[in-house]
Amino acid sequence: MSSVRLRHVKCGEEKPGCSQCARSGRKCDGYTDASQNQLHHALVKAAPRQGWSPRPDRNIVLVPGTREERHYVQFFCTQTAHALSGFFPSDFWNQFLPQLSHRNPAVRHAVAAVGALHQCQLQGRLISPSTPRSTENHEFILQQYNKAIRQFLQQMGNPADMKIDMMLIQCVLFICLEMLNGNTKQAMDHVQGGLQILSRQLQDQQIAAQRSFDRDLFQFFYRQNIQLSYFGRRLMPFMDTASKDFPVLPPNENVFFDNIDQARDCLTSLTTRGLSFIRAVQERTWRVPRGQVSEQQLDQQSALLAELKAWFSAFEAMQKKSARTIGILDPRAPLSLLCQYYAAVTWLRSCTFLDERNFDRFYPNFEKIVSAGERVVQASAQDEPNLSTEHFFLDADVLPVLYWAIMHCRHPILRRRALTALENYPAREGLWERRTHVAVARRYIELEETAVAHLPVEQRLVAERNLIYDAAILPEMEAPLNPCPVLFRLKPDGPDAPWDERWENLSW
Structure with missing residues (x-):
């Protein structure tokens, strides 16, 4: 029995009838004369009213905005959202926010600005104080940022449209912009503003995250709360008001x-x-x-x-x-949690003792931190073979822990492994500018080992009087400074003696 294959004839779309259809004997109605404007009105009229929650959208959507805006919104949806979600992909970044950018003008302009700035970052063209600004790109980013702010302020004028999730979403996008630009102070101000909004809502309504994107949004601010503390600002006491989330x-x-x-x-x-x-x-x-x-x-x-x-x-x-x-x-997700866990346990056990020597009891924990960090660095290098390209992650999951380990682990080999991992990690995380922290960490080791620098590395055991307790990078910087002022704090005359504070300008 022979099989029959049907060959489909493609319509040539000529008006009023196509030659392909005429030869095959098919009736062809030609191409409709309906304009794009009519099509747009028909789609809008047929489309159901959208709510804030993400939903499967089977309707054709004509994306608003100029060609350049649409390009960077698309770039955000396909690349930036994935980067910002980091090792833990979420519905908020990968579904909800891209959908929202198509129908909310304030979000769309902010997303376009973030997408444009992220593309600059991936191409190694980030704006910095030491390099001339790319006029065309900088003007577009600034224009979109200002449009987002104006639209956001207009929305705030209508309390019915401005719910807590919309305020926090806009806040998150402003945080992204300032972090990518390296504007530490402005980024922290936006984080603190978002935390204050969330704190008031938690106190007044005792709300908890019910939807997945609410949970992602709230948890983002809880994690940023920790980052503010690392940079000298006080923790918001969420644990007193949000027992369901804590x-x-x-x-x-x-x-x-x-x-x-x-x-x-x-x-x-x-x-x-x-x-x-x-x-x-x-x-x-x-x-x-x-x-x-x-x-x-x-x-x-x-x-x-x-x-x-x-x-x-x-x-x-x-x-x-x-x-x-x-x-x-992503295999880096559990590794980053292990880094954070061992750092939390070690710091918590040691904090009741002022003597920095107390950390020497926890070399096994430091080994766990460094080993996990090295595996994250290795996986990141495999994920992006071009090491000249630096990732950007909104959350700081690894850099702060490696930096903290270098500060408090005095095992000369182990802390150098941590420094190497920090140097080779091809990423920026949140407020953490890697080159600055590598320079501070390297100088930290040099200062502590000054008296034993002539010995082989494995024999460089730091004397108690040379222990550094803290290194504070100049806080509230508008942008990364090079050289950067850093304050080192020591207790050369013992734990009960006054502090010895030394300022240095470090180049990177």
């Missing part, structure tokens, strides 16, 4: 995570509460004369450490499942 882990019961997002959010909660405790203890132990840690604080420390132990047990159990089942799409 649960306490029961240490004597089994804890389970269904996916890696749950593990990440829980670790954010623990890190926030742990860092709040560390800052409170440091206010006592770092003053002169030194204050004492209270019994209540010691009990709080034990409780937090028990919660971290419960978190780690649940995390290990979760990792026994398949990566797809628990939502691990």
Whole structure:
């Protein structure tokens, strides 16, 4: 029995009838004369009214804006959104925000500006104080930024249209712009503004994240709260007002995570509460004369450490499942959580002692941090073979931990491994300008090892009087400075003696 293949004849689209259809004997109605304007009105009339929540859209959408705006909105949707979501892809970045940019003018202009700036970053053409500005591109970015602000202010004039999620979304996009531009102060101001909006809502309404994109949005600000603390601003005390988003882990019961997002959010909660405790203890132990840690604080420390132990047990159990089942799409995601976990445990255990020598007891933890960090760097290099191109991640998951490890790990080989990982990590994370922090970390090691610099590296054990307790980069910078003012703080005459503060200008 022979098979029959049907050959489809393509219409030539000539008016009023095409030659292809005439030869084949088919009736051809030709091409409609309906204009694009009529088509647009027909689509708009037929399209249902859109809500804020993301939904499958089966209607043809004519993307608004100029050709240049559409180009950078598309660039944002296809490349920038993926980069900003980092190791943990989310519905907020990959679905909700791209959809919202097509129907909200304030979001669209901000997205176009972020997309244009991200493209500059990938091409190594980021605006900096030491290089001339690319006039055409800079003017477009600035124009879109100003349009976004004007549209946003107009929307704020109508309380019915300006809900908390829209205010926070616009805030997130402004944060992206300032972080990409290296404007630390402006970025922190936007973060703090968003945190204040969220804090007021949590206090007034006791709201919690019900939808997936709400959760992503709220958790972003919870993580940025930690970053503000690293750069000298006070933590917002969310744990007092948002118990649903900051649960306490029961240490004597089994804890389970269904996916890696749950593990990440829980670790954010623990890190926030742990860092709040560390800052409170440091206010006592770092003053002169030194204050004492209270019994209540010691009990709080034990409780937090028990919660971290419960978190780690649940995390290990979760990792026994398949990566797809628990939502691990990037192998760097669990590695970044391990870095953060071991840093949190080590810092929390050591914070009640002013003596920096106390960190020497935790070399195994530093080994875990550095090993995980090295694997992240290796995976990042494989992800982007062209090492001249630097990634940009909105969240700071790895750089702060490697930098912190270099500050407090005095094992001469181990801390140099951490420095090498920091140098080779092809990424910028949030407010962390890698070249600046590499320069500070290298100088930190040089200062501590001045008296033993003549010895082989493996024998360079730092004397107590040369230990540096802290290195503070000049805060509230409008843009990265080169050279950069840095304050090093020492206690050469012992933990109970006054501070010795030394300013240096470091070049990078």
